[in-house]
Amino acid sequence: MTATPDTTPTPAPAPPATPDGADTPDTPDDGGDDTGSRASREAARYRTRLRTAEAERDTVTERLTGYQRREAERLAAERLTNPADLWLEAELADTVNDDGQVDTARLTEAIDAVLATRPQLAKPGPHYDFGGGQREHVGAERTWTEVLNPGTKRR
DSSP, X not given: OOOOOOOOOOOOOOOOOOTTSOOOTTOOOTTOOHHHHHHHHHHHHHHHHHHHHHHHHHHHHHHHHHHHHHHHHHHHTTTBSSGGGGGGTOOHHHHBOTTSOBOHHHHHHHHHHHHHXXXXXXXXXXXXXXXXXXXXXXXXXXXXXXXXXXXXXXX
């Protein structure tokens, strides 16, 4: 009695699914249907383009958010010592209008809210010199002769 080798093919293990549950783009259809594999490749190509577009959108969104934050901080620098302190009491969405532009009225409200709770963050006001009083303007230059002899007139 001789044993005959088993010639039945063993099925290959199933490929891992992508996070969205779809087949991976490089796995062929087991059915051998040419239209099915073409549709699968086309769907995979669209998923790849979608992921690329989403990554670009996220990059542009981060860049725009950075621009908006810097613009809000630039405007807040007029009243706050450190403009980044604006974000202690406010979010970016609180300072931007529906068009994505920094709204000065909303920004003023946010700055007022920060200064109401933390007045030490305000930019110091102008410094006045109270030590010398009002100073007189001397006018035209005077020579030492005119200073020492007040009766001498200039020619």
